[in-house]
Amino acid sequence: MAENSNLEIVSASSDHVEWIISMARKEGWNPGDNDAIAFQQADPSGYFVGLINGKPVCCVAGVKFNHIAIIGYYVVVKEHRGQGHGIRIFQHAMNYLNGYNIRVDGLLIHAPKYQNSGFKMAHVNVRYTGAVDNSTISCPFVCAASSVPFDKILQYDARFYADERKHFLAGWINTGTTDCLAYMDKDTVKGFGAIRKSVNGYRVGPLYAETTQIAEILLKSLCQHKSDCRITLDFPETNNHGKALAEKLKLVEVFKFGTLYTGEAPNVDLLKIYSFTCH
Template structure:
């Protein structure tokens, strides 16, 4: 996710400011900064984020001290995603952010690039070639299963009991591209639970809930229809009953909004999902919860 002002023009270089690729431990530094900004990342996101693209995380240092960062994850040759765009307080407005931005954008090159940015900065992101696709809304509530369940014949299984290749195929049909390295780690995060909705041996949806800086976040929540999504939601929140939970919902999927509201959740934040080369052919009717604002 990106909250700082989108870049509009470059400023003079300063040799004391250096942009380089992050080491694996430095991804956690970026997530700690994101938590301080109020973005509420998962406690264990760093491993899966880095696995998505070890070359796609950049840190800016002043005399060796980290002061800014950006992620520019290249999932494949055609699709990438910008996130974790942060300059530390006291270092903003000096032209360092544009250097981080340019490094990330240059790395992603001609790919279709997505981001979840603060809504108020849409005009600035447009200057860098991004076009609005829609809003993603963060909902917050308390994990409870007292809501009357939707009748369904589906069975629910642990993700570990379903072949990874089967889950990857389902994910690829809902996400903008194939993301095997990321998904393999995401499904096995510590302090997380992954559930799959099945009709016989056919996957009808899956979801992950993970521990965050505050409460727990569900993402993704992918399902063929509302009954499958509701069944998965109930199974996931049952693991953390009574805790605060979050779900990031694409506003353009009314069934996803209805799920969040029906489970007593309220909207607390929103982002502008934008792309540089058009909206990917993603079936938003099956997206009941975005995986992560940082990586799409």
């Protein structure tokens, strides 16, 4: 019997989520230490594993926000690749997300696969990484995001995600990240940023700001006092302000990846996105 027919797809247990994260680590995706926990809080039923004789061999996450959903953690154990497990578990997640505008952030080499599954390329992004200064910075406009009325952060995030990520954001601010900061001009949010410990250094995301100066202040505030402060930023390649900031900080470009959607690409201001919250 073909191995594929023995595949049993189940929603992930908490132990499986640990396994999913270990798969992302093995792929070198440098996930944040608590990423899966925060994403799972956003949609506890959206993590899937494929089992053969009770042993996990593949995984995928399909996380529903309000009307946008995201697919990630799409991996098959090396020895089990090329046997149809990947496409089966991917379609399982797609069925789960039926009716949503589904987003995937994927390596450019995989874009044709996603296009075959009905996704359309919205924009290409670039990852930058490098060690940054972690010295103290003081700015009276910067405060803990946890001290800002939650709906203000929710609305600001929605401007750049084109959806409300209520449960996800609450988890991100409280458990997913090491520091989560807002730049406030009186009662108005002018920037929002978060940093979390990852396999290699720190991942920054999201980082949204009205100006490059605000982005830089937030970034430096997030990095202060972090030992071995190697950071990773992911932003749209059309954001020249992000590129200028990354170059000013002497970060280096690592690779490019695409953001694709099954529906219309949301109309958001990509030039104010200095880092995404991608897997």
